[in-house]
Amino acid sequence: MKNFSMPETVSPFLEQEELERLSQSLEKNISREEAEAFLRRVPLRPGAAPEERARWVERLSEELETNFDQETIVKIRMGCHCNENGRLEETAETFKALYQSKGQDLARFVSHLNESGAGWSIKGGALYTRMFTCECPMLERAGTSPSLTWCYCTAGYSKAFFEAVFERPVEVELLQTIKQGHDCCLLKVTGIL
Incomplete structure (x- = not known):
């Protein structure tokens, strides 16, 4: 991907932190039960290689687009931002x-x-x-x-x-x-x- 630059510091818990933010946002915008079911469909293992993370991003995006309307997708993903x-x-x-x-x-x-x-x-x-x-x-x-x-x-x-x-x-x-x-x-x- 052009114009990509790895950040200076990447957390060793990147995948776990990503899943935690996603889980919290899903629970806030849908429900705990639906969030848990959704996350089971799109697992991400700790220490995933960059290629694996890229595939997960695509799969997650597809799952969101298949299961939610645009407004809900925007709310879920906006709630996933890092700091x-x-x-x-x-x-x-x-x-x-x-x-x-x-x-x-x-x-x-x-x-x-x-x-x-x-x-x-x-x-x-x-x-x-x-x-x-x-x-x-x-x-x-x-x-x-x-x-x-x-x-x-x-x-x-x-x-x-x-x-x-x-x-x-x-x-x-x-x-x-x-x-x-x-x-x-x-x-x-x-x-x-």
Whole structure:
């Protein structure tokens, strides 16, 4: 997959943590019994090789798409986001301080970030953010797919991130991903202005 870069640190419990987040999100959005049955259909062994993880991601996405409507899929996967071993909170605090240093002016904040190559924009009252690399260790050996299902966790991550930065509820829509074969992931964030 192009534009893929392994994160600096990958938890030795990657598979277990992934399953725990999935289980919690399934229970929250459907039921405990349905979650347990679903997880039995898509097992993931600890210490899985990158190719095995990639196959699991595809199978999980297919199972979600077969068994749930789009709204439920989005809720389940958004609830599965990681925090990158605490980096979400650390990075959000840094961005929050930068936003505040720019007088909480979104245009000045975005302009400053774009000086470093962020590629963000503001259009029609929404913030559009781009990510130029995918650092999801579950996708290390994944091929491209037209499905957005797996990557809705990125929207969940971004929602948690931007709510911490802007100190208000926001909505995040995932528009495209690197996993789909695009050069970047593109997200639309609303509720900031």
